[in-house]
Amino acid sequence: MAIxxxxxxxxxxxxxxxWDYEAAVEALxxxxxxxxxxxxxxxxxSVGVGAGDLLLDIGGREGQHGLVMAExxxxxxxxxxxxxxxxERGREIVGDHEYGHMVELRQGSIEQIPAEDDAFRLIFSxxxxxHIADVEVALVECGRVLSDDGHMVIHEVFGTEMLEPAEARRLCADSATVPERMSVAAFEAAVATAGFEIASLDVIGSEWTEASQEAGTTPNYLLQVARLRRDRDRLLEELGEAPYRVMYANALWSIYQLIGKLESRVYVLR
Ligand SMILES: C[S@@+](CC[C@H](N)C(=O)[O-])C[C@H]1O[C@@H](n2cnc3c(N)ncnc32)[C@H](O)[C@@H]1O
Incomplete structure (x- = not known):
């Protein structure tokens, strides 16, 4: 919906x-x-990954998505x-997992990927x-470690026209996000200058957040924000400043996706 x-x-x-209010509630x-x-x-x-292929999960945190893809x-x-x-947390998780022998954790960054040229069939991001200051530099480095016929699957969350500048500034500051990364145009320009082509784009919008809220697998973010606001001083003391700010930003991150100020997108690049 436009503003x-x-x-x-x-x-x-x-x-x-x-008009029938009860019927409207039921429809929703x-x-x-x-x-x-x-x-x-x-x-x-969809890009034909299979047994024997080597994948890179960049920014893979504790390796959980690597385990899912290996399985x-x-x-x-x-x-x-x-x-x-x-x-360190990932080594414990991966070490205990049935498919752990297929996932290797390495410390490194997208700007300097600890891998040989042409090593991977697919990069998952x-x-x-x-979090990345210069996406073009990062994508060029991805291109170095990706095989010639390889693909990247990139999920990212972007600001929409409904996100106000002050909201964007606060959200980025509290979630270690580079403000320019909110921009679809800046991302797509970096993709092109880094030498990649967009093979497909799927605008996920709010779907993933809707799904996790419907399944009850994520917290009630609206209530979290209400409590973070009303009990600010005590929670700041209990949690510490950075965790307080990150929890607040994480809750807004999901709420903003639900109300259309942010949107999730999945790009497949080649
Ligand atoms: C929001 S988490 C996402 C983790 C995981 N990919 C997922 O979807 O659950 C962002 C991750 O990016 C990592 N990260 C931050 N800066 C990075 C960089 N320069 N290169 C690679 N990863 C980075 C963080 O350490 C963190 O694990």
Missing amino acids: NEWPNPVTVAEMYGD ERSLSPRPAASIFDFVG RFGCRVVSVDPVIENI RDMMG
Whole structure:
């Protein structure tokens, strides 16, 4: 919905007039069958990844998505992340997992990927480009380690026209996000100058967040924000400043996707 879709205000007569409120509530109870976040792996499957292929999960945190792809596709995965705590926690998770022998965790960054040229059949990048100062440099480095016929599957969250500049500034500052990364145009320009081509684009919008809220697998973010605001001083003391700010930003991140200020997109690049 555009911000100014209806320039004419609703009248009092229209608001309280001849329509069925209960029926409207019921209509909004109907799920639109949103795709879950796990649907990202369908994009990996769509480019023909299979047993014996080597994949890179860049910004792979603790390696969990690597484990999912190893199990689903029979591929091996190198999961790279710069944060040592992610690698250490990941070694325990991967070490205990049935498919752990197919996932290797390496400390490194997208700007300097610890891998040989042409090493990977596919690079998987989920929700991490927002942290990157120069996406063009990062994508050129991805191109170095990607085989000639390889693909990248990139999920990212972007600002829409409904995101106000002050909201964007606060959100970026509290989530270690580079403000320019909110821009679809800047991202697509970097893709082109780095020598990649967009093979497909799927605008996920709010679907993944809707799906996790419907399934009850993510917290009630609206309540979280209400509590973060009303109990600010005590929670700041209990959690510390950075965790308080990150929890607030994470909750807004999901709420903004639900109300259209942010949108998720999945790009397949070649
Ligand atoms: C929001 S998390 C996403 C983790 C995982 N990909 C997922 O979807 O659950 C962002 C990740 O990007 C990593 N990251 C931050 N800067 C990075 C960089 N320069 N290169 C690679 N990864 C980076 C962080 O350490 C973190 O694990």
